[in-house]
Amino acid sequence: xxxxxxxxxxxxxxxxxxxxxxxxxxxxxxxxxxxxxxxxxxxxxxxxxxxxxxxxxxxxxxxxxxxxxxxxxxxxxxxxxxxxxxxxxxxxxxxxxxxxxxxxxxxxxxxxxxxxxxxxxxxxxxxxxxxxxxxxxxxxxxxxxxxxxxxxxxxxxxxxxxxxxxxxxxxxxxxxxxxxxxxxxxxxxxxxxxxxxxxxxxxxxxxxxxxxxxxxxxxxxxxxxxxxxxxxxxxxxxxxxxxxxxxxxxxxxxxxxxxxxxxxxxxxxxxxxxxxxxxxxxxxxxxxxxxxxxxxxxxxxxxxxxxx
DNA sequence: CTCGATCCCTGGACGC
DNA sequence: TGCGTCCAGGGATCGA
Numbered sequence: 001x002x003x004x005x006x007x008x009x010x011x012x013x014x015x016x017x018x019x020x021x022x023x024x025x026x027x028x029x030x031x032x033x034x035x036x037x038x039x040x041x042x043x044x045x046x047x048x049x050x051x052x053x054x055x056x057x058x059x060x061x062x063x064x065x066x067x068x069x070x071x072x073x074x075x076x077x078x079x080x081x082x083x084x085x086x087x088x089x090x091x092x093x094x095x096x097x098x099x100x101x102x103x104x105x106x107x108x109x110x111x112x113x114x115x116x117x118x119x120x121x122x123x124x125x126x127x128x129x130x131x132x133x134x135x136x137x138x139x140x141x142x143x144x145x146x147x148x149x150x151x152x153x154x155x156x157x158x159x160x161x162x163x164x165x166x167x168x169x170x171x172x173x174x175x176x177x178x179x180x181x182x183x184x185x186x187x188x189x190x191x192x193x194x195x196x197x198x199x200x201x202x203x204x205x206x207x208x209x210x211x212x213x214x215x216x217x218x219x220x221x222x223x224x225x226x227x228x229x230x231x232x233x234x235x236x237x238x239x240x241x242x243x244x245x246x247x248x249x250x251x252x253x254x255x256x257x258x259x260x261x262x263x264x265x266x267x268x269x270x271x272x273x274x275x276x277x278x279x280x281x282x283x284x285x286x287x288x289x290x291x292x293x294x295x296x297x298x299x300x301x302x303x304x305x306x307x308x
Numbered sequence: 309c310t311c312g313a314t315c316c317c318t319g320g321a322c323g324c
Numbered sequence: 325t326g327c328g329t330c331c332a333g334g335g336a337t338c339g340a
Binding site for chain 2: 033163232
């Protein structure tokens with residue numbers, strides 16, 4: 001599930017792979033996740049990929065004006081534009097030789113001027129692709145909060161202080177911070193010893209500062225390790241990330257806390273599965289964790305019994 | 309403002 | 325082996 005580190009990984013890979021390439025043609029599969037599919041077909045051919053940026057969990061492919069645009073070209077094609085890409089849950093993007101068979105669920109293919117195709121595959125189609133000119137793009141981007149890697153400590157504190165929402169809901173809210181998802185929210189909270197259901201307003205400045213630092217350290221380390229691969233994330237070279245090996249909370253229900261050995265628990269916060277240590281991360285009053293499923297942690301491990 | 313519910317979608321896990 | 329069912333989850337949206 002691509003969050004900030006995974007998207008950053010893909011953006012870097014794409015920068016190496018397709019910067020400066022010109023788009024020759026567009027082929028589309030299913031288009032229900034594309035804002036305006038016809039806009040892609042009409043306005044992408046002839047443009048060069050001039051830059052690739054990450055914006056939260058989005059990638060931004062900066063495109064030149066249409067090459068050879070002249071008096072016969074439409075006004076729109078004589079201006080720069082961008083392709084906004086969100087990988088959703090299962091989106092992948094990579095360049096492949098055009099002759100190579102397309103993976104299942106490949107829904108966008110941009111033929112490039114070097115004989116390769118930039119391909120977008122997305123089994124669940126929770127992603128999003130939009131062709132946007134300058135003004136609509138600006139409008140789109142203003143909806144999002146600060147980049148968690150760029151935000152200063154004081155600004156971070158200000159954003160969560162005075163909020164009555166749960167801290168995890170705030171971390172996940174893209175209008176507060178752009179790029180944090182379920183994995184890195186849980187990992188940061190575990191590192192900072194803060195329960196996900198804690199109210200933002202009730203964090204002490206010290207806790208807030210610890211969380212700010214934990215979040216940045218974890219995101220930076222995750223980028224270095226090319227993100228987390230839980231089920232299907234692959235970078236532009238088809239390689240999984242490595243950060244899942246460093247997970248201390250996410251997906252570790254029933255497993256032993258790396259700090260205190262207590263069995264980690266799961267609960268629902270902000271409508272998402274949330275993993276935490278019930279000992280290190282003190283729950284607010286009234287919070288109920290989900291019961292441990294059978295067969296997870298037990299104090300005295302048993303061997304699985306074959307027969308009766 | 310904040311919350312939960314609902315929908316989108318498919319693959320994987322699980323039960324029989 | 326092969327069904328059916330449930331679930332995950334980012335984000336939009338809507339009602340409480």
